[in-house]
Amino acid sequence: MSKKALYLLGIAITIILGTFLYLKFCCNCNVETPPVDTEKVTNVIVKDTNFVPFVLSGTGIDYHTNDNLKFLKNSSALITPVSDSVNVGIENLKTFLAANxxxxVTITGYATSDETNTTSFENLGLARANDIKNYFVSKGLSAAQFDTKGEVIDKWKTxxxxxxxxxxxxFEAIDTTAVASDEWTALKDSINADPLVLHFNTNKSSNNLTSVEKLKVAAIVKYTGHVKEAVVLIVGHSDNVGNRDSNVVLGQKRAEFSKKYLSKNGIDASRITTESKGPDEPVGENTTAQGKANNRRTVITIK
Structure with a gap:
């Protein structure tokens, strides 16, 4: 083949190859990409699963919100302020209970097994239930329409x-039968037969409760929560060291301390009366250290 023929063949092959490559790779180069629908993008909702909803659900009431009441670990004190959405639910509950x-409502409070209970209640869950009840009552709801329970479980969302x-x-109907009345009478008799007695160190009017004493506080809270006319009586006592007038004053301080303690743990302070017997009603011999320790006390009963 002559050089001229080879030259022309090369030109033809170049044209064919160029046309092929253009059609394969560049024919869509000028096609515009459709615009992104920004409205659809901005309306995409990503569900937040890091919450426990606040739910009030019974016959005649149904309220849900993704916010809720909160507690710090190891604490029985409700974190305040409470969110607006939860307070709206509480107002709905107030209206519902007033009309019914x-x-x-039985409030069951929960605590986890790795938390420490430093309250007067038998477990931290019950202490939280009572603090929730107290918050509801502070919003104008009736204490008589609430029960409280507490449970300790392995874990809770945090x-x-x-x-x-x-x-x-x-939610359930209040039991107004005679059986229920007998139950509360029996509880009152039990409280008064083995009353809560708090003991104090010499010249002191503060105290740390034992687990048994905490159970007795819980029983008093339960009783006063259901029997609206119930009144708690706290009588302060002392040993006979020092003059009588000073000991009467000390007995009253101990009674007032006990009142403050109970009021912080679910009993309305207006339903607690206090008085002092000073050294006048000893239960132990004032000639011994143990006898004096037994006499430095407050006795708490239901009137």
Whole structure:
């Protein structure tokens, strides 16, 4: 083949190859990409699963919000302020219970097994249930329409060191039968037959409760929560060291301390009366150290 023929063949091959490559790779180069629907993107909702909803659900009431009441780990004190959405639910509950006097709500509070209970209640879950009840009552709800229970479980949803909504609410009718009345009478008799007695060190009017004493506090809280006319009586006592007038004053201080303690743990202070017997009603011999220790006390009963 002549050089001229080879030259022309090369030109033809170049044209064919160029056309092929253009069609394969560049024919869509000028096609515009459809615009992104920004409205659809901005309306995409990513569900937040790091919450426990606040739920009030019974016959005649159904309220849900993703916010909730919160407690710090190892604490029985409700974190305040409470969110607006939860307070709206509490207002709905207030309206519902006011219109349904025979309805009651059982609040079950929860605590985890790795938490420490430093309250007067038998477990931290019960202490939390009572603090929730106290908050509801502070919002104008009737204490008589609430029961409280507490449970210790393995785990609960938390955010850092905060438990999210460790409580549940069960709606049911108040039992007004004679059997229920007998039950409360029996509880009062039990409380008064083996009253809560707090002992104090010499010249002191403060005290740390034992586990048994905490159970007795819980029984008093339970009783006063259901029997609206119940009144708690606290009588302060002392040993006979020093003059009588000073000991009467000391006995009254001990009674007032006990009143403050009970009021912080679920009993309305207006339903607690105090008095002092000073050294006048000893239960032990004032000639011995143990006898004096037994006399430095407050005795708590239901009137």
């Amino acid at each position: 006097a025979k309805q009651k 955010s850092a060191d905060t438990l999210l909504g460790p409580a549940e609410y069960k």
